[in-house]
Amino acid sequence: MNGYLRLGVNIDHVATIRNARGGGHPDPVRAARLAAQAGADGITAHLREDRRHISDDDMARLAAQIDLPLNFEMAATDEMLRIALRHRPHAACIVPEKREERTTEGGLDAVGGFATLKPFVASLGEAGIRVSLFVEPDPAQLDAAVALGAPVVELHTGAYCDAGPDERERQLARIVAAASHAEAVGLECHAGHGLTFDTVGPVAAILSIAELNIGHFLIGEAIFGGLESSIKRMRALMDQARAEALGERSA
């Protein structure tokens, strides 16, 4: 671990705004280019089964035109597997998907869904795509990810971000414990969902986390100060929290 914390910028909600009117503006590929200039280390996009934001054409253009590593969030379906194998993104993060939910509300059940997930993890891995499983910060889920052969897990930070002040410490402790369990069992650990300027610091300070994926807040904040500024501020808050945590470790 070199201590650097990567930032994956999720550009789904640029497509949400575009789709409110149809047409091509604002273009998520343009946002991805700007994110690269502003300090993103990767671009994340979720092609949902109902195509409510990112479209098939967006995925094709992101794969062809963006130099940063592309992280394709996908449900474990045959259709999404075919699309992933066509575009060969750097990484694929398998997420649970329900049509009626507004966003990805919970983690994947890698324990209960083991047999279903197994061929997806295998096919993506054989194609050279780095597979990540989006799971709750629960050691049993991480052990199932290892048994499935996934090299990466992404911890769902939604419960931590949504918690009130009394509950937040408890939710953070779950993430801290899960991240160290991930390290102990040899998984690369990522985290994301619901992170904001106010909630990112304590998660960025967890040294066994290598990457954060952040979208909705950055795009919302861009309305007020611009996308470049919102990404740069997030990057700075992450770097500051990480530097402090590294300093404490070596003190």
Ligand code: PXP
């Ligand atoms: N990580 C995963 C696996 C997700 O599904 C999402 C939402 O698409 C995110 C990170 C980003 O969450 P948010 O948009 O709330 O920052």
